Amino acid sequence: MNLPLGFRYSATFAGIRKVMKDDLALIVSDTHAIAAAVFTQNRVVAGPVEVARRNVRAAPNRMRAILINAGNANCATKTSEKVAMETSRATAKAIGAKPEEVLPASTGVIGVELDARLIIDALPALVAGLSADRFDDAARAILTTDLVMKTANAQVKGARIAGMTKGSGMIHPRMATTLAFVMTDAVIAAGALRSALKRACEKTFNRISVDGDTSTNDTLAVLANGASGVRPRVTVFEAALTEVLESLARQIVKDGEGAKKLITIDVEGAASERAAEKIARSIANSPLVKTAIAGSDPNWGRILSAAGNAGVTFNPRHINIDFQGVPVCRGGLAADFSETELQAKLDEPECSVKFTIQGRGRGRARFWTCDFTEDYIRINASYRT
Amino acid sequence: MNLPLGFRYSATFAGIRKVMKDDLALIVSDTHAIAAAVFTQNRVVAGPVEVARRNVRAAPNRMRAILINAGNANCATKTSEKVAMETSRATAKAIGAKPEEVLPASTGVIGVELDARLIIDALPALVAGLSADRFDDAARAILTTDLVMKTANAQVKGARIAGMTKGSGMIHPRMATTLAFVMTDAVIAAGALRSALKRACEKTFNRISVDGDTSTNDTLAVLANGASGVRPRVTVFEAALTEVLESLARQIVKDGEGAKKLITIDVEGAASERAAEKIARSIANSPLVKTAIAGSDPNWGRILSAAGNAGVTFNPRHINIDFQGVPVCRGGLAADFSETELQAKLDEPECSVKFTIQGRGRGRARFWTCDFTEDYIRINASYRT
Numbered sequence: 143m144n145l146p147l148g149f150r151y152s153a154t155f156a157g158i159r160k161v162m163k164d165d166l167a168l169i170v171s172d173t174h175a176i177a178a179a180v181f182t183q184n185r186v187v188a189g190p191v192e193v194a195r196r197n198v199r200a201a202p203n204r205m206r207a208i209l210i211n212a213g214n215a216n217c218a219t220k221t222s223e224k225v226a227m228e229t230s231r232a233t234a235k236a237i238g239a240k241p242e243e244v245l246p247a248s249t250g251v252i253g254v255e256l257d258a259r260l261i262i263d264a265l266p267a268l269v270a271g272l273s274a275d276r277f278d279d280a281a282r283a284i285l286t287t288d289l290v291m292k293t294a295n296a297q298v299k300g301a302r303i304a305g306m307t308k309g310s311g312m313i314h315p316r317m318a319t320t321l322a323f324v325m326t327d328a329v330i331a332a333g334a335l336r337s338a339l340k341r342a343c344e345k346t347f348n349r350i351s352v353d354g355d356t357s358t359n360d361t362l363a364v365l366a367n368g369a370s371g372v373r374p375r376v377t378v379f380e381a382a383l384t385e386v387l388e389s390l391a392r393q394i395v396k397d398g399e400g401a402k403k404l405i406t407i408d409v410e411g412a413a414s415e416r417a418a419e420k421i422a423r424s425i426a427n428s429p430l431v432k433t434a435i436a437g438s439d440p441n442w443g444r445i446l447s448a449a450g451n452a453g454v455t456f457n458p459r460h461i462n463i464d465f466q467g468v469p470v471c472r473g474g475l476a477a478d479f480s481e482t483e484l485q486a487k488l489d490e491p492e493c494s495v496k497f498t499i500q501g502r503g504r505g506r507a508r509f510w511t512c513d514f515t516e517d518y519i520r521i522n523a524s525y526r527t
Numbered sequence: 528m529n530l531p532l533g534f535r536y537s538a539t540f541a542g543i544r545k546v547m548k549d550d551l552a553l554i555v556s557d558t559h560a561i562a563a564a565v566f567t568q569n570r571v572v573a574g575p576v577e578v579a580r581r582n583v584r585a586a587p588n589r590m591r592a593i594l595i596n597a598g599n600a601n602c603a604t605k606t607s608e609k610v611a612m613e614t615s616r617a618t619a620k621a622i623g624a625k626p627e628e629v630l631p632a633s634t635g636v637i638g639v640e641l642d643a644r645l646i647i648d649a650l651p652a653l654v655a656g657l658s659a660d661r662f663d664d665a666a667r668a669i670l671t672t673d674l675v676m677k678t679a680n681a682q683v684k685g686a687r688i689a690g691m692t693k694g695s696g697m698i699h700p701r702m703a704t705t706l707a708f709v710m711t712d713a714v715i716a717a718g719a720l721r722s723a724l725k726r727a728c729e730k731t732f733n734r735i736s737v738d739g740d741t742s743t744n745d746t747l748a749v750l751a752n753g754a755s756g757v758r759p760r761v762t763v764f765e766a767a768l769t770e771v772l773e774s775l776a777r778q779i780v781k782d783g784e785g786a787k788k789l790i791t792i793d794v795e796g797a798a799s800e801r802a803a804e805k806i807a808r809s810i811a812n813s814p815l816v817k818t819a820i821a822g823s824d825p826n827w828g829r830i831l832s833a834a835g836n837a838g839v840t841f842n843p844r845h846i847n848i849d850f851q852g853v854p855v856c857r858g859g860l861a862a863d864f865s866e867t868e869l870q871a872k873l874d875e876p877e878c879s880v881k882f883t884i885q886g887r888g889r890g891r892a893r894f895w896t897c898d899f900t901e902d903y904i905r906i907n908a909s910y911r912t
Contacts, residue, residue, distance in 0.1 A: 186835035186843045252828035437908035443637035450571035458571045476638045519901045523822035
């Protein structure tokens, strides 16, 4: 991977996970970086999210590091915020930065006290291990029950963007936390980075669904340290960032717990993008739709019914639906198609659903979800212990 | 069962289902009945629902019959509304009523043409079979993949209320249709019946969830023929109606596809009933919560997180959560409880979750849902054919 200049990465096992596998990662920018981040909208917010939000606000132009632990969400405990502050402070000290220049993030079980000592004791080894080529080690350390590492990168006029993420929907025994960290050596202003992240996130991470839940710890952060000296046009940078985020978001859905298929849902012809997005989200979140696709069942009635529950007005007689490019519903009625042939096509690992409202509506939206299998229940229903 | 006077019931096999099992039911009031009904809020509405809604509006004081078929939803087809009108008209003729005095309802697969002929040809046998004691036959004929018949009844000052319902959430290969029909021989005015039904429904059928979906065919209708000559106070009648509807609604959840447990969720201390209901609904619809309870996992973090996604403001530090009466979370933090003992309690067929916001909020709501098991996926993911 062609990594952005001026960043180093490290990972170690601090004893937070029950299994001996790296559970602590550190990303350091050699110089001050511009930072932008979006966080969970859940009413219940983990301590590290509170601290990270404060720090990004306090030091948007001089972020130095991201400290991530897996195995404990550091949420809904007495010491949640205190632990996030203490460990950020210790990390800052170890790399010669100020406390607000470190962004903490956690993922794992909630309601269990996280011992700050475990992290603080691991810091010397973590910092000593920092290296420009340990990107993948960090990307692996932040995973929980993910089956695969998730990274993506792009080039933009000679500058580079590289991202890592974790999450596979409902993660037992943990919450469905999504974490994503993107590094770039492009030169970009803080305000422009914030807007670019917000818009790119809206079309990528906010358009995926494994189960419709939001975790207490969701964090997506971008650091831009300018080390390449390249200042791309903001629209060009945003396009490259969107490409990286889309790749990461799709990787999360593809690795959704128990999922066998990645489903892309396109809605077209709605009155507005917002209306299209609501319909797409309703289809993507319907267990009825997700189980049908798991069984390669071209049951378009479930799509129509899920769309009808989106809270958006449309005339059912103006609806066309396609599965895998095959028309299954035209004008709200069954189209003439071979069920057997389509079932075979739906056995593929990627499925597409297109929902079109006939007429002149310009609103369109794309959404990604995964199918819903018995494995998903098996994983999530086992005892926590 | 102590049945209301002046109603007769019948059921027969009309050849709509693939298996030879009664699929057509008829409920007749010997005299004109007051009618009130509530229907699906899905944007996609089946023909019989359109016709039923029109008829209840046209003849609220002289409804004579309800005609129900299972095996085909008569929805999203070219002839949907026409079939509903033709079969209502033929039924009216057969019992000596006007077309608008018959309320049609359908449940089954959507997008497949329903042949009106099948119903019309079955009508002579259906009408000939009408009898005051065939309530259960009708209640059985309206079932789809339900495992058990669902009926309930109450007495109110010497008048009687009897109801039947169907539905087990996601019903493969059909939609998640809920149908419920309640007969009473109490004397009650049309307006009072409508208000009583609306309020009773709000606290019962609108407070259950198997999967969060709404079908294109949902119908809940009450017929009051006054045959007992008893005129109970409206509040007393409403209480009895609520009791019948609550029993029917709980039976649906208990028979939810793949469900092994009935879960009762109580939310207290919210700012308003509406806020309490939103929190309860969010908990009830969370696959995260439903799979945890399937596995008898007292994972209160999932409850807290689901509540945090309800769109209601609360301070997480003011939250208490109890499972089966056992405190598991106090002030947003883990309470001291024996996980092993609680797991054993959660193995019972009925589970309770209590979510309390500390303080002086008076808003409370009760909601019912079921657990989420592998069987549910198995049933819903198989090929439709």
